[in-house]
Amino acid sequence: MIIDDDPKICLLFSKLLKQMGHEAYVASTMKEGLVLCNNECFDLVLLDLELPDGNGLQILPELMKTDSEPEVIIITGTGDARGAQMAFKSGAWDYVQKPFLLDEVSLPITRALQYRREKQTEKTPVSLVRSHIIGESDVIHKCLEDVAMAAGSDASVLITGETGTGKELFARAIHENSKRASKPFIAVDCGALPETLVESTLFGHEKGSFTGAQTRQDGLIVQAHGGTLMLDEVGDLPLKVQKSFLRTLQERRVRLIGGKSEKHVDFRLVAATNLDLDKMVKEKIFRADLLYRIRAMEIKLPSLRERENDIEEITIKKTYELARRYDIETKAISPEFFKTLAAQNWPGNVRELINVLEYALASAGQDPTLFPKHLPPEYRTAGLEFDAVPAKKSIQLPVGDLGAGDDLPTLKDYRTSIEKEYLKQLLKRVNGDREKANKISGISQSRLYGLLKKHNLSGFGSS
Structure with missing residues (x-):
């Protein structure tokens, strides 16, 4: 399929593809291209x-989701550079600039x-072990695709995302779908370890190597031999330990604290964090060379706000489990219980939901x-509307203008007027783009709809 409005380019590609032994279709608009892709099967x-x-780029994700x-x-x-980056992020194979040979x-x-031929001739994949990961939203399916990719290799994986997004569940899913599934999965929260115990916990120690070391103890790295080591909150590793751990990653050898010899270790590393490690590298509180080693692959987990459609399924399954x-x-x-949950941030x-x-x-x-009465009080107020405009009164005030003299509006009326004016400006600026409206306003989709209804505004694209 060639989607281009330049007849010369279309003719050039059609001839080239025919010479290469392929059949070509042509579309001159995005709409026409999407219709064809939904009705025919294309390889490229x-x-x-x-x-x-x-x-x-607007239709790239839709093209790749066709049958x-x-x-x-x-x-x-x-x-x-930005266009190329967006194209590759969406899964484009390549990015070629005109004019070209x-x-x-x-x-x-x-x-x-x-x-594509190699991919289609692969054996039917075994069903992915999801390790209690709940949800069927597009963003979760994309993360599961990344899990499947990571499970097929031994490369180090960095899982990023906000607190509570399920980083350990995804780390376990990588392990359980890998060739190491029958071996140990060892998880440690680096942020929960006292700085004085981090080294001995990871590397182990010999008897008498420090005060309190009454017996020899293997560290978690050795315990993970043959399996997977998960370092949760890896950004909390002290710099001194980062240097030692980097050497272990590179050499695949570990020396117990107080020990005289090194021991070979074979483990797969999955690290996780909710911190900005790139920023920490610039601030010199995280080693750049260690970041390169732990981020051979990266999986970015979505927040629950980005997977609103999954809230009902998670609620049903977790309520049953509890x-x-x-x-x-x-x-x-x-239904009201689900609606109240969907209105939360x-x-x-x-x-937090659990x-x-x-x-x-x-x-x-x-x-x-x-x-909803069974929820904590602070959760029941989300989505409720307060200070509604009295039907008999309609005040039109420019933002920042309180009028002159003693003729001031009530604070309640002034807030309402400003809120309505803000929504009008928002609708004009986003030009019908719902996601952009949510992002600019900083409120959820359900909250935004509620405010539009409150002020009798007709919706996206108009006021």
Whole structure:
């Protein structure tokens, strides 16, 4: 499939592809290209970025989600680093700038189709062991694809994400789907270890090597031999320990504290953090060489705010698990309960949600169904609207203008007026882009809809 509005380019590619033994279809707009890709099966899409109805990057994710999941090569006359980065982040095979020689574009085409043939002839993959990872949202499926990729190699993996997003679950999933699954999975929270014990915990110690070392003790690195070592909150490792651990990673040998000889160790490293390690490197509190070693692959976990569609499934499954754990009757869950949960911001993510569900079960007691009344009070107020505008009064004040003289509005009316004016400006600026509106305003989609309804604003794209 060639998606380009330049007839000369389309003719050039059509002839080239025919010479290479392939059949080519042509579309001159994004809309036409998407329709064709949804109705036909394509192995490869050559996608121009400058099209009559927009930038080709807008449809790149949709193209790759069509039934045939084609490889995509970006063709553009105005290349820039940001565009290339976005294309590769979305999974594009290559990025070629006009003008180009035929050899410069025929090689990526050949390689992309060769890769596709190899991928299609692979054995049917074994179902992924999800290790209690719940959810079917697109962002979670992308993370699971990354887990499958990581499980197929022995490269070090860095898992990043906010607190409570399930970093250890994903680390376990990598281990359980790898060739090391039958060997130990050793997890340690670096942030929970006193600085004086980090080295002995990781590397082990000989008897008498320091005060309190009454017996010889293997460290967690040795215990993980043959399996996977997970360093949670790796950013909390002291600099001195970072240097020693880097050497162990490079040499695959470890020396116990107070020991005279080294021991070979074979382990796979999965590290995790909610910190910005690149920033820590610039501040010289984390070693750049260690970061390179632990980030051979990176999996970025989404926040619960980004997977709103998963909240209901997580709630159902976790409520059932908690009821079994505490040996109580399984509860039914009301629609209002789900709605209240969906209105939250969840700074603590899935871990916070589980804690709230434990509270709700305890609060419900013998009640057979969970309702919002069973939630902590601070969670019940999310989504509620206060200080509604009186129907009889409509005040139009510019932001920052309190009028003149003694004719001041009430504080309540002034806040309402400013809120409405802000929403009007927001709708104009985002031009119908819902995600952009959420990002700029800093509030959830459900909260934004509630405010629009409160002020009788007609929705995205108009006011």
